[in-house]
Amino acid sequence: MSIIKLLTSSVGRKILMAITGLLLAFFMAFHLFGNLFLFVGEEAFNAYVNKLHQLGFLIRIAEFFLVLFVGSHAYSGILLWIKNRKAKKVVSSYSKENTPSAARSAAFTGSIVFVFLATHWSTFWYKFNFDLQGMSYYYVVTESSVGFGSPAVSIFYIIAIALLGYHLKHGIASAGQTLGIVGTKYESIYDNLAAIFWFWIPLGFISIPVWFGFLVRII
């Protein structure tokens, strides 16, 4: 089988989605690790971001791959979605009873996450890299109008991350099936790790706007 044939078949596209999806989930874990420096304090967080900046072109290469993964994940997803829509004829009495809603809504939650990513890049990423205007990184995140200084940004962030978790709830289980991990001796380890990625990591991300956007102002 040629690589073109592999990557353009329905199963091949799914494999591509599974691999890129899992790599992005791993990136999320790394991203959260950095974000949690916010709780350590202003200096720790600023120092961490400065360290990343010192890596220079390595970060640019990593960013290139992240965009490539997001792009190919979304591209395959859209192509499969179109194929699936074409394949189905409507049954007026069609019962959704046996199709879990996390699976049914994966394309929708994925689209919202994509919109979120676009705003995330155009605000945090752009500001951090090109438009700091003398503010500290910590200030941009916790106080500025593109960060959690704005309740609207905080609320959108919380909703988007919650949907991302829901997307991953189906996505990670689905990737296990697509990569053939289900039914092997690694299945139970994989299932246990899945909960970290779809529940605990998104919860970690959500804790940041909840704390800096709301709780810290109330207390």
Place this chain on the structure above:
Amino acid sequence: MNVNLKIWRQGSDSDKGTLKAYRLENIDPNISFLEMLDILNIKLVKEKKDPVAFDHDCREGICGSCGFMINGRPHGPQKATTVCQLHMRAFNNEDDILLEPFRAESFPVIKDLSVDRKSFDRIISSGGYVSTNTGEAPEANSISIEKEYADEAFLSSACIGCGACVAACKNSSAMLFTSAKVSHLSLLPQGQKEGKDRVAKMVATMDEEGFGSCTNTGACSAECPKEIGQINIARLNQEYISSSLSGFLKKKDG
């Protein structure tokens, strides 16, 4: 018991179908669902009306001929049961029962509740076979098979190819069917010779036939009258990955 039926009537795939209402009274709750439709058809013929077309053959739940949507679920409300094995006692007196054909672009409607599932046959003929010598039947014990594998292969082979998985799937994917056939053959020593090519060919045919892709919702297994498990799809994926990896290593020769 009395039932109020609403049945999809459609002359052919190009026709626009409609739902028509029929009422049957004094039905014995212990007759099968298809016998109830026989009673309806006898009545329709006597009234010189067009009887309802539906597929059926063995009526023992093993041939895979029957199947349509009952209240939005393939083969009706009872778990692990084909339509022919479903009885009227699964319903209540005065129930509304909605019958529609299995719907998918790859299953064109022949008439009413009967759909053309030749796309399944084409998937099978593209790879669902084993090479064997003709002549006398070989000695059964010459190939030993571990019990675990034999049992797993048997579970996969229970697929009757009725198409309920496609009808249950929100994407009209034929992955459960295809994976059951791939698993059944690849688990057994006789099927391993063509193993690598089989999965590639069958997936290619499945895609060509216009079935959707699998999004791992599990609706197919939940509705399957033979309870074919999701493990088959994982196995197909494993086979597919190893098939494509071995393809990269293989040298091109002519």
